[in-house]
Amino acid sequence: MTKVKILGVELKNPVIAASGTFGFGKEFDEFFSIDKLGGICSKGLTLNKSNGNKGIRIYETPAGLMNSIGLQNPGVEGFIRDELPFLQGKDTVIFANLGGHSLDEYLEGIELLNDTSVDFIELNISCPNVKEGGMAFGIKCNTAESVVKEAKKVSKKPMIVKLSPNAENIQEMAYTCVESGADGISLVNTFNALAIDIYNRRPVFNNITAGLSGPCIKPIALRMVYEVSKVVDVPILGIGGITRAEDAIEYIMAGATAVQVGSGNFIKPDITLDIIAGIEEFMEREGIKSLEEIRGII
């Protein structure tokens, strides 16, 4: 009943674990069978292994949190070697979230992923926490355009482009990415944000700004998903502040094909299961046979 199809790939349900909030699935599989999820996005990968950022990495805000992890990850090869085998053994759809500091890094990363069993590449042009590249690609349409175009040429996998809410114009950005070859769009990544340690008179984070996520951003992210759904015809994965089934349903009614749950995973390891169950309940109560009936209904 809750099945959805993204670019020909069937997901059991529209609930995907968002990148950077689910590791590579192992830790969660100790709490519940991650087979139950529609899909899983890997932690953001970069071509080479990275230690991520120094200093404070997590800071709580009202109904949300800021993070400056900085793409700590084992590198694409490390992922393929050490993490993917476990994920392959699971009955869920795999999204490899790929970041990069330069166009070449993205392209090399894609080439490595081409020959694996991942179902999708989620091209992350929206990470605010790396010094070069990352979100810089996701602010102005013309920079995004060139990355997406080149990436698409190389990619043998269906390619979802993950947008930054910091983009100057989210509709134009989504439109540009799709015109440039994006097979799907996911949004939003974190909002660029600031926190100050007033006692030490300096920013909390070494990089000054960091990425805001969680329920606090949901109303804005939902608006962006809605706006994007008006200008592109590809599947949209809605992300931002989802902690309840109702939130997920809002995204679907705003036009998303599926949703990703990020920070919510931190406050309850099995929150995705609650959300899936809640969606099922809602569908039953409202007599909805397929989520297609309510997609983009508003």
Next chain:
Amino acid sequence: MTKVKILGVELKNPVIAASGTFGFGKEFDEFFSIDKLGGICSKGLTLNKSNGNKGIRIYETPAGLMNSIGLQNPGVEGFIRDELPFLQGKDTVIFANLGGHSLDEYLEGIELLNDTSVDFIELNISCPNVKEGGMAFGIKCNTAESVVKEAKKVSKKPMIVKLSPNAENIQEMAYTCVESGADGISLVNTFNALAIDIYNRRPVFNNITAGLSGPCIKPIALRMVYEVSKVVDVPILGIGGITRAEDAIEYIMAGATAVQVGSGNFIKPDITLDIIAGIEEFMEREGIKSLEEIRGII
């Protein structure tokens, strides 16, 4: 000790009541003497009286709220006739927040305000809740430029331009406004946001989107104030999610000369007094003689 100066006008303290959250001061004056505030912004005025929007106007979100009041107000003349006399009798600084649906409306409004005792005009090019004009002026630099330039020509009052966080590029927007004649910048107004009533399968608000405010937006708004402070040299009024003295101090450390408290007024009528007291305490404890010492210190 907490005194600050904005364009030659002295405020007792840096705490100003934000537009639309303080009426015209009368209701609050029943709870505490509003003389204690650094300043007061009027509800957003339009040239003509307006009834505002229909349908639901207020919707709570995690650590925030969405509103779609739609500039219900007595019109500039109504304000001058019925509200200003009361405010004039108070020992605080008055900001007349002026919205408009067209350039002409802004200009006529300014002319009417020119001959009054208001200390500042706060030009609202950022209201997301009116059908025409409003925020539309505050998204792209070139539209803002023409409004601000013309407004400046007409205005005899120091003119603060209130920016929308929905601007495509907040730094360019602030810079453009200052180049076009803004004497000061206030930011942020509310974030364009969406909420969906999933049971009725329609947006909660008649206008579909509405404006998000409150603590949820603070980390983003603070980042914007910081960014703007790097590119303009005029006084900045920091706004967004302030409910505690610490929040206000963060804004000042990010570069704001003063702050405005908006939604916070709804959760505690005398929250501004707590904030003022907290700032004083902080200054004493930290041995700060003047807020100039910490302005933009990060």
Next chain:
Amino acid sequence: MKDGYKEGTIYSNDEISPNIFEVILEGDFHGIPGQFYMIRGWEALDPFLARPISIADIDSGKLKLLYELKGRGTHIISKLKKGDKLSLLGPLGNGFDLKEEGRIAIITGGIGIAPMLYLAKNLPDEVDIYSGFRSNAYFLDQIRPYVKSVNIATEDGTTGHKGFVTELFEPSKYDLVYTCGPTPMMEVVIEMCKGIVPVYASMESRMACGIGVCLGCTIETTRGMERVCKEGPVFKGEEVVI
């Protein structure tokens, strides 16, 4: 000067009917029938806003509130126990105009019964109350001593008349009507009474501030947009633009 938020200590907080709670707060509360308080049962910023709840009764300074479990706010409040604190701002709003004589009807729907105990106590005894509920009736036991007759309608027929409360009530029998309940019900009452008998209706609205500054709670009246929290919550039927 008016008081800002002050703390009330919970004396009792009981579920008197499924999803319906009665909380009694110790303190020195005041207010007239039809006025309300803004209530917070949490210190954090989520939920963000306080909730408007009518005065159900005030007895030697103790405040009684009757509330229905709706969403997160009432859910949190329902978990509080004796000795816990609530933050309250009030009394707010205009309250009912109290009439000293004539035949009076009170018409309520669901939790709209909340302000009626305190109202009935402050009216002469010639009052008939007509209360509609979805299923179980509640709170009427407490009101009964202060009224002449109690008339119940339930949608599922659990108690009293099966159907709507408006089917029980004859406007022409009264000199004055007070009503509180869901807007659609009150609109029917207002229509029924039009030209026959004056109605005071306690209107619903979503509130942010409760003190007249956000303009979030306004409704259209014959005098223009008016604030439920300030000019209201009680409006004359003929003033309400339906």
Next chain:
Amino acid sequence: MKDGYKEGTIYSNDEISPNIFEVILEGDFHGIPGQFYMIRGWEALDPFLARPISIADIDSGKLKLLYELKGRGTHIISKLKKGDKLSLLGPLGNGFDLKEEGRIAIITGGIGIAPMLYLAKNLPDEVDIYSGFRSNAYFLDQIRPYVKSVNIATEDGTTGHKGFVTELFEPSKYDLVYTCGPTPMMEVVIEMCKGIVPVYASMESRMACGIGVCLGCTIETTRGMERVCKEGPVFKGEEVVI
């Protein structure tokens, strides 16, 4: 499968020293010394994250936690009373490696004393504890029965040695050291012990998830970046990159 968040019912929650609270939870808790639980004392979304708190003791399934009033989270928890509920996820982290013999020192700073009762109970008696506090000492009465000596330092001289706890302790007298406290203190301890005696340090970090997925809590170790919540919180002194 590991348990997700589960509820614990508060049996007692007392301020045992200024700003220091001890809460005891009824239930069927388990875990080893040095492990921790993620705690939520609220249902709403603000505060958003749970708080990591060490196991202070487990006794016939009852969990004891010792916590210092820091910010909003601990403030909310401190207001809870007998019968109220907490949500807990755990036990998490690696815990201390328990040694059965030799001379053992425990060095704590401030609230770093929290995991040491349960640790001391699970060590042989040949343990000396050295505890530093800003002003008042606390929790040592409970630990005393399980150790050979208790040595106190307070910054203001209220009790014991006036100064830092590290001034009291001689690494060469021991075969093993356990430490928990503020990072700067633990760094001194690690430096003092370098090449003399092995140290196990329970490291501090801000946590979001507590289960190893957010990478928010990592510290630099000789093996690379490691997660305090997963590979830790206990690290060997020589592994910690200072």
